[in-house]
Amino acid sequence: MTDIALTKKDFTSDQEVRWCPGCGDYAILSAMQSFLPELGIPRENIVFISGIGCSSRFPYYLDTFGVHSIHGRAPAIASGLAISRPDLTVFVITGDGDALSIGGNHLIHALRRNVELKILLFNNRIYGLTKGQYSPTSPQGLVTKSTPAGSLDTPFNPISLALGAEATFVARTIDNDRKHLTAILRAASAHKGSAFIEIYQNCPIFYDGAFSQVTDADSKEASLLQLVHGQPIKSAKYGVIRNGVNIELAELANIDESEIVIHDAHNPDPSFAFALSRLSGSDLEHVPVGIFRDVERAGYSSMVNDQLKEIIKTQGAGDLTKLLNSGDTWEV
């Protein structure tokens, strides 16, 4: 382990990056490479585990330990690693198909257990690597290779799903907003348990402009509802206000600043965070970005290892000879 501060270059592997020109993954990669030195963690103690998909090529391009595993299973493999090696910092890189289609079950179980994983879901609302079928986050009606007449499935709202799965840290950011993305990575890294980050990522080849509403200069400001702990929840044009048991959006023009709900990312009750997640429909007209929820709960790996320490402390370390000779025995 080294003491000299590391740089972006130290985290850049020698592998040539193989995404399509203009792919949002490039921006995310670059942001990650610049951010990692900040952690002050030696490269050898960082592991990136991914599934399969364009996004899952990510680990190859970082000069840390990495496993490009199989489709949908990264959270399971990463859980085994994180539980058995609490000394490591483990990132999971996944896509909307990898994490929410084939890998949905492992994702929600990792979140409820609160395994110490930083899970980055690159959501391009399409299957990129397999050349353009719809995904569990594709808007209903999307015409793709596998849905020439338009898809019929109601998409998942990844934030709602994560909150429904007991996640302790849930955030959303956008590939091309490096500052915001980096801030989220920073907060996620500071969080003890599972951190779930949905990153809107543009796939210029199979679903270009999926997020133009929140990336185009003319529409983004009005669409992005900034979630900042302790700050009123609003976009350039709208604010979040209460209405009975529900919350709703009101034009800033028509309300008083004081009516706007102040964001509390540490609210022990995930219900309000959940309500916020419902503000964004497939149309992306209103999209909360930032940290929906960030609460403390013991991490799974630390609980597992503490329990073991406790058992060994109270019962003493196991003695193989004793074990083999336990129970009813007899001499011949």
Place this chain on the structure above:
Amino acid sequence: MTDIALTKKDFTSDQEVRWCPGCGDYAILSAMQSFLPELGIPRENIVFISGIGCSSRFPYYLDTFGVHSIHGRAPAIASGLAISRPDLTVFVITGDGDALSIGGNHLIHALRRNVELKILLFNNRIYGLTKGQYSPTSPQGLVTKSTPAGSLDTPFNPISLALGAEATFVARTIDNDRKHLTAILRAASAHKGSAFIEIYQNCPIFYDGAFSQVTDADSKEASLLQLVHGQPIKSAKYGVIRNGVNIELAELANIDESEIVIHDAHNPDPSFAFALSRLSGSDLEHVPVGIFRDVERAGYSSMVNDQLKEIIKTQGAGDLTKLLNSGDTWEV
């Protein structure tokens, strides 16, 4: 298909029931057998599909069509059947391990698609058939065969998870409250898309009394928060009131009836239903029962079949000869 009204007996198969004495499954079975005639659907058009587990033996005891499939996969098999046969009424019978552990992914996808399935989750908070390991709904700290030092996992809240997965009908009931259980079955059957019902079910052998808090005469009335559309949400002792963006419980003694939130099961925004789901912790001191959410959304099977009809209507039925001869052809 028959016109004479059917009776409970008509729905009782000749198979001898093989659950442990006192198992909560008996009560659920009996309630179901009594309820089915009400539907007025001929037996041959009803199909019960289950996974594996004690609960999943259910289909054998009903004289309808039934498939006792494999562990966790019932929603997938049932989806294929329901989509291809919109004329059938399809029930899915599953357990907390079957539905939420190995089968979690199929469950949440069936719910988001809103496939026309009535999903009954028998939640005994334990693995019964495999003789008593903890399940994804076991309270943290539970001592079981696989967790002699106490489990560490944060359990799923099945209602929260279903709501986070875009479910359109979500309810909770209890094995031994036949009247309530039947009412829920009735409402679920009236619902167009997926209906998700969590049934608290006691396993006297491996987790006896898991639900005594809500079944014992002395504690149940104060614990059960009755969810009735249009009625104030309260138990014998507590009422649900608002507090800022959150909701909380107040002793009826200390509040005015008018402060109690009126239940709206048809609220298009699932956020409040989600908030209600958070009122019950593992201790079951406060447990909302009834219908959390019941909203209209096109069922998946009907959408699929309508889309096909539309395509055939506009393009005309496919002609095999035409198809084979399509594209560039040439004569030799």
Place this chain on the structure above:
Amino acid sequence: MAKPVVALKSVIIRFAGDSGDGMQLTGDRFTMDAASLGNDLSTLPNFPAEIRAPQGTLPGVSSFQLHFADHQVLTAGDAPDVLVAMNPAALKANINDMPRGATIIIDKDEFTARNLKKVGYEVSPLEDGSLDSFNLHAIALTSMTVTALAGINISRKDAERSKNMFALGVLTWMYHRSTDATQAFLKAKFAKNEDILKANLLAYQTGWNFGETSEEFVTSYEVAPAKMKPGKYRNISGNAALAYGLIAASQQSGLRLFLGSYPITPASDILHELSKQKKFDIVTFQAEDEIAAVGAALGASYGGSLGVTATSGPGVALKSEMIGLGVMLELPLIIIDVQRGGPSTGLPTKTEQADLLQVMFGRNGESPVAVIAASTPSDCFEMAVEAARIATTYRVPTFLLSDGYIANGTEPWMIPDVAALPDLSVEFAKTQENFAPYERNPETLARPWAIPGTPGIEHRIGGLEKADKTGEISYEPANHDFMVRIRAAKVAGIKVPDIIVDDPSGDATVLFLGWGSTFGPISAAVQTLRDNGEKIAQAHIKYLNPFPSNLGALLEKYPKVILPEMNLGQLAMLLRARFLKDIISYNAVRGMPFSTAELVEVAMGVLHD
């Protein structure tokens, strides 16, 4: 005075460029022209595993090979006679496959210092003499195209994009073809965008003119039509033929087609093709994963649909438990495995035959299934129909094996007469007293297909062992043994056509045996051997479980049996175990089809050892 035209018997041409250069389209068009001129042909596209690796890099190279001739064509060919390389990467990636003297056409505009460096050329191969042994045509494709299109108001980028049409124009002239078909094609394709259409037409024409007028080319060539069975033909890929076969099976059986699938290379196109054909009342269900995909297909079969799932090796691994349930439920189920390079994620875009043992044995317990394999692109149609026949007649999960080579490769296909397709109509169980769901048809040993909605036969089935006839749960030892054996007997008793041996001389002592996509290369090798006066017999196994009933006798008959497989000897193992016959295996697991040459060499070794 017009340039001379030379007649050739066959040509192998490879188009190579960036994923973005449209080589697949160019190749397709050129193929269609060869086809409509009556040449026999075979094609082999070769995609990179990445969607679009960075421009100009080796991983980004995409290629398309076409072999067309005035006689029967059995493979896409070993060594190309012509290589069209749109940039240095394309040249570097393919040059090693080129025999000395071959023709190489390159776009010299792309040979910039920067592009050369990208692929590690110190000096340009155009200057270091490394291409001297080839017939090199270094043309300024890009600049000439851009200049030609100056008049049209499109971006320079779009103008450059048209260079593939320029190249196609050159080749169209070079092989002495009319430009009509391609012009018509372009008009249809770009009907919505006039400028782009103009650009492509003009680039194409300019290319043709360049061939005709420039000094660059002195002769053009002609390949006469091949003698083919008279009939109506179309060019078809294995995946398309397979999709059509499933639709045919659905029509011929009157069963609704239900495809439960999860996208995976190289099987996805089956899902895509069927999704386009919904007017045939086909349900295509893109499931959350492979398990759900096959589960939904099984559920649909239970409901009386023709349940199908299509995937590749890794998907089969995931489906195995559900397929085991299918074995126990004894319902029709078709599992299509378009094999790719393994193990694990392996080589997703490359071909292989290494899933045979997985589909045979990859389930817990004694879990017999039917297994058949397609041998050429067009054969996928017939075998899909066969898979449906077996699955529905015997109520058994049936694997249809294809692979990346025939899935994406194409060949001319004599369009079958629908009236001549087999009748696949099935009988569902009818309303009856004391219905016994596991009472078997004495001939097929199939149990009734008893679908919901049929009054009076309500019954329960499941994955636990069932009692003979009643289908009730049974833990009875003798019953289990009986059921295990009867399920095996049912599959062993499936009627499949005898295997046909091709042994013209009648007294060959060596048999060239094969299965699956090796049919082309083996047949080509056999033909070459015979042309050289060698005596060799050939037979191809299309039915792998059960084997054709005459297979044992056939193996008996030939002292030496050569079996090339793109695996480490999987079928050889099954044959050795079954017939205790020594098999001469030749194995190569390179993610590519065998070359004719290597198989000829193998056979020569055996013939003359």
Place this chain on the structure above:
Amino acid sequence: MAKPVVALKSVIIRFAGDSGDGMQLTGDRFTMDAASLGNDLSTLPNFPAEIRAPQGTLPGVSSFQLHFADHQVLTAGDAPDVLVAMNPAALKANINDMPRGATIIIDKDEFTARNLKKVGYEVSPLEDGSLDSFNLHAIALTSMTVTALAGINISRKDAERSKNMFALGVLTWMYHRSTDATQAFLKAKFAKNEDILKANLLAYQTGWNFGETSEEFVTSYEVAPAKMKPGKYRNISGNAALAYGLIAASQQSGLRLFLGSYPITPASDILHELSKQKKFDIVTFQAEDEIAAVGAALGASYGGSLGVTATSGPGVALKSEMIGLGVMLELPLIIIDVQRGGPSTGLPTKTEQADLLQVMFGRNGESPVAVIAASTPSDCFEMAVEAARIATTYRVPTFLLSDGYIANGTEPWMIPDVAALPDLSVEFAKTQENFAPYERNPETLARPWAIPGTPGIEHRIGGLEKADKTGEISYEPANHDFMVRIRAAKVAGIKVPDIIVDDPSGDATVLFLGWGSTFGPISAAVQTLRDNGEKIAQAHIKYLNPFPSNLGALLEKYPKVILPEMNLGQLAMLLRARFLKDIISYNAVRGMPFSTAELVEVAMGVLHD
């Protein structure tokens, strides 16, 4: 005057009753007494698939069989000499296994009209003479127990529950044993509940007294100690031995044991046992499903733990894709398959050997793994250690096959000396320049085990084909062929001990071959045959992939090889394919171990045909 005591060489006794009757516990206790008296023994529990089917029904019957003798015991025995049947269901479920003249002890209080009807007895077998050919003891177990416990303040239900102790008391007397051990056991077990303790002790004593005093029994029996290797013994089940073996491997390798598992019969007890032994710093992770279980184990292996997953057939099917990744990553991984009746859910509580081909071939592509199998309950310990040796030395997924019979069956085990256990210490890759993750050890062909946390060797691996040495992604044809072959060569080159043949006469012409849990029945049959003067050799294959290097020569040596398998001939197929040797298969798939008698008959047929 005391009753006479008769000496017996061996006794087979079966306890049968309702799931609720505590037959397993009763059997265990009786077994422990036999063990500490120095008898050799073997036990076979038999559970219903339901947790507790309704009282008094056939599906609810649970039984426990013990075979103890004054000589070596190899199986739990074919036909019981004594049956203890606690109710009509227990009698009906077991009577067909009883030879004429056998002793049957029943609780006549349970033979009520209602209970008889439950299992379809028209008239009571106690009255219709159907039991005349047996030595029947119809005792009022329940009522006598209840009366005896009248003084103790416990519910009638609890009093009745103690009847199993009454029965145990009777048998303890009958086999002339001291009551001390069981009394001590009960005191420990019910320390927390005095009344229940009193009740059990009194019931037990009363039963003993009843044997001693009543007219019912005229003689008691004695079975002398068996001559066993001197040493310290304990009784152990296969699952417990397997768990202990894993712990031993962890201790001997210095690797932390990580079990990723999802409960499934009959493997769950391995998870349970290891969960109890956390003081050995073992992580037991109950995953959400089998895929996550093996995935977590693989992740832990990647991190430097001894990654293990334990399951049964259906679980293996689900794990297959992840195991394929393990093959590609070339990391140590132990997969335990405690086989049960299949296919699909099959017969969860019954035994079978039908997963061999699944574990060999149930993955996409050429995906070689190591496969070994335990042959007896205590052998599970040694084979678990072996699995760890192979997995860690060769960095390869390694299957250890067990089955329901040896997993739940027990036998005396001479407790090994820890000091004598093999050293399994491993070396992780060290910090170094230009680390090559796929550079192989020339001897083992294993790649480095390069765990995170080691500075300077940061690297990326994955499921795509990798370049030799560097491990970078490679689609290069020759490299793929090379890697496929080297992975195969690595597994083929695993060092395993030679197979030992037992051929006393040295000139036997028939070899009785086996693998897995058939060792007991085969050995018993061989012994019987030899006692009858037959010449027969015996050999047992514990290493299935790779095979012992001398196996081929061994098969050569014997003209006739008999191979009984609880499947349809899976190992036979592998042997036929590999050695082109005809194998005489004897297959029965009944969910039960072979009986000695049937194997003797099979062998006699072969010896004298």
